[in-house]
Amino acid sequence: MSTAAAYAVSAPDGTFEKIAIERRDLGPHDVLIDVKYAGICHSDIHTARNEWHGTAYPCVPGHEIAGIVSAVGSEVTRHRVGDRVGVGCMVDSCGECESCLAGEQQYCTRGVTWTYNTPVPAEQQAGGYTLGGYSTQVVVTEGFVLSIPDGIGLDVAAPLLCAGITLFSPLRHWNAGPGKKVAIIGMGGLGHVGVKLAAAMGAEVTVLSHSLSKQEDGLRFGAAHYYATGDRATFKQLRGSFDLIINTVSADLPIEDYVKLLKLDGSLVLLGLPEKPATVRASTLAGMRRSLSGSMIGGIPQTQEMLDFCAAHGIGAEIEVISADRIDEAYDRAVASDVRYRFVIDTATM
Ligand code: NAP
Numbered sequence: 001m002s003t004a005a006a007y008a009v010s011a012p013d014g015t016f017e018k019i020a021i022e023r024r025d026l027g028p029h030d031v032l033i034d035v036k037y038a039g040i041c042h043s044d045i046h047t048a049r050n051e052w053h054g055t056a057y058p059c060v061p062g063h064e065i066a067g068i069v070s071a072v073g074s075e076v077t078r079h080r081v082g083d084r085v086g087v088g089c090m091v092d093s094c095g096e097c098e099s100c101l102a103g104e105q106q107y108c109t110r111g112v113t114w115t116y117n118t119p120v121p122a123e124q125q126a127g128g129y130t131l132g133g134y135s136t137q138v139v140v141t142e143g144f145v146l147s148i149p150d151g152i153g154l155d156v157a158a159p160l161l162c163a164g165i166t167l168f169s170p171l172r173h174w175n176a177g178p179g180k181k182v183a184i185i186g187m188g189g190l191g192h193v194g195v196k197l198a199a200a201m202g203a204e205v206t207v208l209s210h211s212l213s214k215q216e217d218g219l220r221f222g223a224a225h226y227y228a229t230g231d232r233a234t235f236k237q238l239r240g241s242f243d244l245i246i247n248t249v250s251a252d253l254p255i256e257d258y259v260k261l262l263k264l265d266g267s268l269v270l271l272g273l274p275e276k277p278a279t280v281r282a283s284t285l286a287g288m289r290r291s292l293s294g295s296m297i298g299g300i301p302q303t304q305e306m307l308d309f310c311a312a313h314g315i316g317a318e319i320e321v322i323s324a325d326r327i328d329e330a331y332d333r334a335v336a337s338d339v340r341y342r343f344v345i346d347t348a349t350m
């Protein structure tokens, strides 16, 4: 075991405190990573505050991890000491089920080992559940460690490990590209990367944000249009417009209103994970053969494809780097949508 510094929260309404945690000794396929940057995803906030229930405390969130390999196990072949690497939402899966064999480990039928808050044997993580990237070091099996291409800074790459792949995967699955009208609901951490990715894929991108306050940024990220959903006229004007709508909003939304913005055969994909169920009338779907779906991050091969795509297109997240003692403030600001566009913790401040 080795000791690492980490920032943990000990209760749903607690504040982050610095603690020491144990990381396991390297097994033959393990990689030890010196974490340099860790993004703050809204899922971290949902978990730290127990909004999805079942949070084990002390909780160390963080699944947008970028760093440098500092040691490797005896049989590791994919990574070497000094490599620039990333870790996203998963650190393991069964490797044998249909999903895993298809490279879609996030849908592992025997259960994914998420980067934090997943029960594991104590030999894997002292304490018996995974602890995430708000930490100076992590140990991860090599198949779940991604390579960060040289063209992207580690700080702006970190958020791609969750926000990037979560948008890249549905954009690819639903064929965003030239001739397709794609709308992104919510321009926060996920949404702003989605705008950049969809534009780089060649789609005509519209942002549906609750106000026009970030319009200039949205157009700079590649959107062709930007509408305020706080204005009811938007819903009238855009009725039947889109091939694909991706909802990244972390709060409850009147999904029915957004489904009506789809054209024939259009799909609305839910990525945001609020507590309450979404409701939609069957007739709203049936009338235009519309689909309502969801999507969860993306598999390991596609995550690497996404990082390579971002390097080729000069895409990184827009970030505000913070010291570790400002995590509580960053959470409050993220909940208030006061973030441009992702907080990233500089672990050198731990
Ligand atoms: P975020 O940075 O906080 O952004 C969420 C955006 O939603 C905000 O910027 C805001 O955009 C909009 N919004 C927030 N509160 C709202 C409200 N009350 N009414 C209307 N719009 C509101 O969050 P994030 O990190 O992008 O994560 C978004 C959601 O995705 C979270 O629920 C997270 O758990 C989930 N998530 C899902 C996956 C997956 O695999 N499916 C992966 C990662 C995260 P505007 O200001 O532009 O309106």
Ligand code: ZN
Pocket (backbone or CB within 6 Å): 041, 042, 043, 044, 063, 089, 162, 163
């Ligand atoms: Zn996330």
